[in-house]
Amino acid sequence: MTPLFMPVATQGTVKAMRPEQVMELGFRTVISNAYHLSQRPGVRTVESAGGLHNFMGWNGPIITDSGGFQILSLGADVKITVDGAKFRSHIDGGSIFLSPEISMDVQEKLGADVIMTLDECLPYPAGRDEVKRSIELNIGWAARCRKAHKSERQALFGIVQGGMYSDLRITCARELVDLDFPGYALGGFSVGEPRDMTLELAGDTVGELPGDSIRYLMGVGDPVTILEAIALGIDMFDSVLPTRIARNGSALVGVKRVNLRNSCFKDDERPLDEDCGCYTCRNFSRSYLRHLVQAKEILGFHLLTVHNLARIADLMFKARSAVELGTFEAMLNEYRQLEQSE
Amino acid sequence: MTPLFMPVATQGTVKAMRPEQVMELGFRTVISNAYHLSQRPGVRTVESAGGLHNFMGWNGPIITDSGGFQILSLGADVKITVDGAKFRSHIDGGSIFLSPEISMDVQEKLGADVIMTLDECLPYPAGRDEVKRSIELNIGWAARCRKAHKSERQALFGIVQGGMYSDLRITCARELVDLDFPGYALGGFSVGEPRDMTLELAGDTVGELPGDSIRYLMGVGDPVTILEAIALGIDMFDSVLPTRIARNGSALVGVKRVNLRNSCFKDDERPLDEDCGCYTCRNFSRSYLRHLVQAKEILGFHLLTVHNLARIADLMFKARSAVELGTFEAMLNEYRQLEQSE
Numbered sequence: 001m002t003p004l005f006m007p008v009a010t011q012g013t014v015k016a017m018r019p020e021q022v023m024e025l026g027f028r029t030v031i032s033n034a035y036h037l038s039q040r041p042g043v044r045t046v047e048s049a050g051g052l053h054n055f056m057g058w059n060g061p062i063i064t065d066s067g068g069f070q071i072l073s074l075g076a077d078v079k080i081t082v083d084g085a086k087f088r089s090h091i092d093g094g095s096i097f098l099s100p101e102i103s104m105d106v107q108e109k110l111g112a113d114v115i116m117t118l119d120e121c122l123p124y125p126a127g128r129d130e131v132k133r134s135i136e137l138n139i140g141w142a143a144r145c146r147k148a149h150k151s152e153r154q155a156l157f158g159i160v161q162g163g164m165y166s167d168l169r170i171t172c173a174r175e176l177v178d179l180d181f182p183g184y185a186l187g188g189f190s191v192g193e194p195r196d197m198t199l200e201l202a203g204d205t206v207g208e209l210p211g212d213s214i215r216y217l218m219g220v221g222d223p224v225t226i227l228e229a230i231a232l233g234i235d236m237f238d239s240v241l242p243t244r245i246a247r248n249g250s251a252l253v254g255v256k257r258v259n260l261r262n263s264c265f266k267d268d269e270r271p272l273d274e275d276c277g278c279y280t281c282r283n284f285s286r287s288y289l290r291h292l293v294q295a296k297e298i299l300g301f302h303l304l305t306v307h308n309l310a311r312i313a314d315l316m317f318k319a320r321s322a323v324e325l326g327t328f329e330a331m332l333n334e335y336r337q338l339e340q341s342e
Numbered sequence: 343m344t345p346l347f348m349p350v351a352t353q354g355t356v357k358a359m360r361p362e363q364v365m366e367l368g369f370r371t372v373i374s375n376a377y378h379l380s381q382r383p384g385v386r387t388v389e390s391a392g393g394l395h396n397f398m399g400w401n402g403p404i405i406t407d408s409g410g411f412q413i414l415s416l417g418a419d420v421k422i423t424v425d426g427a428k429f430r431s432h433i434d435g436g437s438i439f440l441s442p443e444i445s446m447d448v449q450e451k452l453g454a455d456v457i458m459t460l461d462e463c464l465p466y467p468a469g470r471d472e473v474k475r476s477i478e479l480n481i482g483w484a485a486r487c488r489k490a491h492k493s494e495r496q497a498l499f500g501i502v503q504g505g506m507y508s509d510l511r512i513t514c515a516r517e518l519v520d521l522d523f524p525g526y527a528l529g530g531f532s533v534g535e536p537r538d539m540t541l542e543l544a545g546d547t548v549g550e551l552p553g554d555s556i557r558y559l560m561g562v563g564d565p566v567t568i569l570e571a572i573a574l575g576i577d578m579f580d581s582v583l584p585t586r587i588a589r590n591g592s593a594l595v596g597v598k599r600v601n602l603r604n605s606c607f608k609d610d611e612r613p614l615d616e617d618c619g620c621y622t623c624r625n626f627s628r629s630y631l632r633h634l635v636q637a638k639e640i641l642g643f644h645l646l647t648v649h650n651l652a653r654i655a656d657l658m659f660k661a662r663s664a665v666e667l668g669t670f671e672a673m674l675n676e677y678r679q680l681e682q683s684e
Contacts, residue, residue: 011634012633013639016644040636040637041608045629045633049629055629055630056630267390279360285397287383287387287390287391288354288397291382291397297357298644299358
């Protein structure tokens with residue numbers, strides 16, 4: 001069922017949710033992070049539990065991201081060479097070396113259904129020469145991952161990088177297609193670039209990827225950006241947005257975010273969203289949710305997470321129906337207007 | 343249904359739980375705190391939501407504690423006179439005056455089913471003269487609460503204080519009985535005193551309270567202490583213990599607490615408690631729970647709260663059955679031995 005959105009379960013849990021609550025919202029696939037899990041609880045602990053599905057009690061498909069993005073954002077003293085990435089753990093300061101081969105071994109042991117190549121993900125903005133060097137490194141790492149990947153039970157996806165340079169992304173995409181992956185991720189987005197840039201680069205790259213492969217835009221969770229990307233041919237999304245803004249006290253209402261801390265909600269007895277049928281909207285008022293957020297009560301973070309994931313689930317459900325019925329263009333226009341009008 | 347245990351919903355939520363999850367565990371009554379709620383979100387917000395039941399989505403009975411204990415533990419610059427308590431809020435530093443009459447008004451507006459008299463709760467240990475002065479104040483305040491209490495929809499319980507002095511507690515109990523309340527709480531416990539002292543004082547006092555009144559031991563949540571107190575004739579309990587230790591990463595296993603942070607649980611694939619049928623024990627391993635606690639994941643605090651509340655629910659269910667079947671003495675002995683043997 002595509003297009004699909006994957007809630008993020010970085011550390012083996014979609015934050016503040018029971019697994020079956022995520023399922024009940026209509027999600028089947030989640031994405032975890034090999035960088036985080038290999039440091040805590042450690043690969044051996046997950047392996048001895050019979051793999052990640054058993055460990056976290058998730059019966060649907062799981063993807064693990066290799067953690068290239070996290071090495072640069074969380075690791076200390078990061079040194080990247082052709083061999084691999086050397087850095088110190090953000091958990092215990094221990095020295096870690098990650099090569100394409102080690103990443104494949106780690107992800108195979110964690111046992112997800114789809115695993116990702118190890119990639120270097122540059123900060124934004126990065127200069128053209130730096131990006132050029134980086135995609136050459138990434139293509140080499142992808143080839144080594146492809147070679148080291150043995151498990152037939154797991155699919156391996158390549159990750160297209162190339163910064164904000166369309167031609168470099170196209171070069172990278174073509175090289176990865178030559179390596180013949182069943183799916184391709186577009187990485188390095190949602191790092192601070194404007195939406196138009198994301199969409200232009202995704203649009204330029206997606207045409208290079210085979211129509212029968214899975215095309216996955218990493219890190220994009222804004223409702224209208226998701227729809228625009230579906231129009232470009234993207235099949236798969238993931239983002240911390242719905243769960244992270246919930247923990248910041250914000251909710252998706254329509255296609256916008258509202259911050260429950262705003263005093264206008266103090267005595268607002270309405271549900272978050274009159275048109276939403278989620279558990280939170282069926283049972284609680286904005287006033288109560290605001291109180292929970294102000295008091296930093298765990299229930300508040302849970303209830304906002306439920307609502308935000310429900311809104312994204314609903315969006316993806318409508319998008320899939322619209323694609324099937326041939327009404328997707330109309331849906332996209334409606335959401336564009338909604339965003340303008342609110 | 344007594345004896346009963348009330349989960350604590352200080353700020354209008356049993357921490358980390360949906361209301362119906364608390365109900366499903368078998369609890370019908372929760373206790374909130376008028377001190378906390380009157381400061382945040384404020385009495386008017388709860389009132390305009392149609393009262394606390396509507397506000398927090400709880401369909402069973404609610405008690406509000408007056409917050410005498412919280413004034414001393416949380417308030418700043420506390421000044422207590424015969425008139426009432428003057429202090430500054432721990433939320434916004436604002437100056438607050440609380441008299442018996444104001445407390446009745448606040449609790450009436452919050453709309454709980456049972457409300458409590460305003461009391462002064464001394465720190466432990468307190469000298470005899472100080473305690474003597476304090477119970478005189480408390481008796482005066484209780485009489486004023488009794489007079490000011492108008493609502494027929496709400497029951498008002500008195501609170502017996504008297505520190506660790508049996509004769510002063512008995513004096514206080516007798517004076518309160520003269521005021522004729524439908525229920526009496528024994529307050530000022532779980533402040534650091536040993537269990538034997540709690541039970542001796544409770545035992546000395548409970549006989550002074552009419553057999554047809556509700557007798558409520560405040561703040562006691564340790565399983566064996568609960569059973570010992572039931573044997574003395576106590577009907578009602580509340581404690582933050584099951585929910586608070588959960589957020590510290592600890593679980594009730596048998597009658598003891600285990601801390602999931604302990605490295606012995608790293609690869610322990612067993613449920614928390616082989617004999618427990620709660621959601622947590624049916625679905626997750628100690629190894630996964632330990633990981634969630636180490637990673638400070640909200641799901642970990644939720645799952646431990648579910649388990650700990652399930653253990654207390656089970657204890658109270660067994661105690662009620664044993665009282666009915668006349669086997670309570672045997673149950674108590676079994677738990678005493680369990681505690682010794684583990």
